[in-house]
Amino acid sequence: MTTGSMLDVPPAGRTAAFAPGFGQRVLLTVDTEECFNWTAPFRRDGYGVKHVEAIPRFQAFCEAIGAHPVYLVDWPIVQDARAVEIIGDAVRRGTAEVGVQLHPWVNPPFDEEVCVYNSFAGNLPQALEMAKFMGLRDAIEAKFGTAPLIYRAGRYGLGPHTADLLKHAGIRVDTSVRSLFDYSAGGGPDYTRHPLEPYWVDGAMRLLELPVTSVHAGRLRGMGRPLQRIGERIPRGMGALSRLGLLERIALTPEGVSSEEALRGIDIALDDGLPVLVLSFHSPSLAPGYTPYTATQADVEALYGWLEAVYARLTARGVTTCKVTDIIAATGG
Template sequence: MHSKIIKTQLAVVIHAEEEFDWTRNEFHKKNTQVSHVNEFSEFCLQLLSMGAALTIAVDYPFVADKNAQAVLLRLLKDYPNRVEIASQVHAWVTPPFFHDNKESEYHSYICNLTAEQEFAKIKSLSDFIELNLGVKPTTYLAGRYGIGKNTCNTLKKLGYNTDISLSPFADFTRQQGPDFTETTNQIFSQNGILRWPHTSGVISRSLLVTKWLNRRPQYIKKLLAHNPCLQLTRKLLGLKILRLSPEGVRLKDLKKLAHAQIESGYPNLIFSYHSPSLKQGLTPYVQTAQDLQSFKQETLEFLKWYQDTYDAQFICVQDFTG
């Protein structure tokens, strides 16, 4: 296969976080339960045993949990070159708190806080990670992909060098969040911070159309308009916008999306999921025992397929070489 000659790197990013009801959008600082630590630990070991490297983006409640701390410390000790601890700020559970016990949906996006408040929360989590895990994070993930105009300057001041908060093709403005509809999967630098987007993109029945759209996201909004002709066009093309994640995306589409990104000129990918998806009933993606089995199996199968097909290198985000 000609794509084997392309140098490709893949980072597995785990959003290690507390459990809350995704359907109710209740962003309460008391939502700190982490009951899935054992499931998280077991699957991390499975991934590592197959040769994967893990970037574990931890939020405040996850680090505060003593069982999670023990798991993370063990992973760092046993796999020092293949486990990275990144920070993930969920504004509603990260001190200092500015809005009583519950955040509005607007303030659940940390980019909607003032520059001073955003700085305080990122610093708080960074210091907490260093205190409890003995590592200083250099990779940052904004919870809910809430990256804003002040974030890169804050990250630079706090010693970060990489941000993975961009979510190509996604529009969170209905939830008062950011709009990434004109963002591609291109990796670039901004104010001294490497910006590596969470891999998302277009697939369709036509590789030519797929490549064209993945490079020109400004046309996606037009194609998604409520227009009968465009709806028919989308159906005929089999057009889908997906994230490279086992959450709600089946194995065949994960393969299509990875191939489409590489063919579109974006060979360095992020494969991601949320840690609560490793326990039945905690996220919308894993509600049944069958869901859980499929989630794990298809994750393992995708990673093996990707490595075999593209002779890919599994890396931590911090080890990206360009």
Template sequence: MTKPAFIITIDTEGDNLWQKHDSISTENALYLPRFQALCEKYGFKPVYLTNYEMAVDTRYVEFAKDVIRRDAGEIGMHLHAWYSPPDAPLTADDWRFKPYLIEYPEDIIRGKVDYMTKLLEDTFETKMLSHRAGRWAFNEYYASLLREYGYQVDCSVTPHVNWASSPGNPAGKGGTDYRRFPQQAYFMDPDDISRAGKSTLLQVPMSIHLKHSAFMNSVKQGYDALRGKKRSPSVNWLRPHGGNVEKMKRVAAQSLAQGHDYVEFMLHSSEFMPGGSPTFKDEQEIETLYRDLEQLFSWLSERTVGLTLAEYYQRKVK
């Protein structure tokens, strides 16, 4: 019997983008080798979904080229529209509002996808096959561009999560509502990315499960609606936030028990650096993160096999 895949996805981007609104630094590139070594210890192969500022950082480029050369992971594309070239201001202050790529005119969306794809392929001398949208915002036009540029896999879908209450452009409608999207991998319908179809683009949704029963979630959301609040159901992700290793195991175990043929983990590259995110503020919290990762990876190594997104795609098309 084929073991389920363990897919590690890292949104590889600048330092502390949650709080910085006027500049970008990329010191977290120096902290990635430690994480890479941990992955290799357990035979796992991370996917570094790479943003513009990291793709032009010489330290990261050297690290990533080594990963590619040793077939120890994969480099994919990640795109934050508000500063990824070509420059095309959408709001009064894009750095502050961080508009979603899907909020831009279609010609601008195409230009940014074109630029990032060519930059990554020229820099790393390898075809870009995998992608995750910045701020999880995705739609049918975006998916059509990925197919056109030869991408095989997207992993932007976050089941049960509605990003509509997370604004980008203040005049916009917020992010993508994924509450009715599939939880397992599927080839996307070109006309409706929320359902399976016959396109060549494989969607690999994040491993996310509801915290509460359907009844309890309906009660909570009904109460929120009465208060004028639009919230997603409470969920658990396969994602560290410090001291949550048992919850991560439960998410993975639930996926496997439901017959999923993969579990998908995510973190931001800046979260490996003390002070690189609001979540891990100092060295002590980073050490807690690594203790959790050691336990999680050890547990998963007995139940899964490490695959990149591109390798998982090949498994699905065989």
């Protein structure tokens, strides 16, 4: 049976119910990927993975604060012996989990033109999206000794056939939806109308969507979605709304979002009753010079400071960390 497209806003009644006692939890996801020039055209080569040497510090930090990272690894990472050794050690010790992230431009088979449109895996022909995904998924299971249960499309690029592919591959949780964000200008998905809370992709309750957490803040947050659409049609409109304290969009990421903004966003998300807050960032930001967010070592230290502040607030609010397997179990998996 064909599943509805994950690009569609789910119908009413698909919100996932969590088991009594689950409370409110936090999931820390890391887009664990190669380093490349974010401002240059996509290319199949010219990338590196040297930044993986910074992951042991991050993993030790997570264990010290009680976080349980989910490393969403892509093809260049799973092909690098050092990356597999570092991440695999944490996975074997039960202090981290591994999932799938597909960057189609560096993931074989290489049968498509390299371009912005095709950088969203869901835009590829169905057979090619499946071939790339299954090759990566099987490599992850072989290298890490565990079948991945969670997926994030690189660039959040879901497509009309992705849901059926994920269910076929045994993926139980997708976390590709970035609610309140629109990537359609480059041919990608528009998630501005998608729910913030976890929901079932179809009525069979076999695939859970766990959106990356973003919220609206400001005096007019109750009008958030329609007002955001208006603000985005006006040059610098969203910036003006934010400066006036009327509306701002806060994503729970240390990349481009201050700790003060993130703490406001956390309080809003928790007060709104979100059962799981999904934090995210890109692994190259753990070392200086690989992303626009951590150009210097001081920027890297600021990222760690962001995580410290965020987890202190979460602890104060009674929020505990969770694993992907906890989420599956709590939703009836």
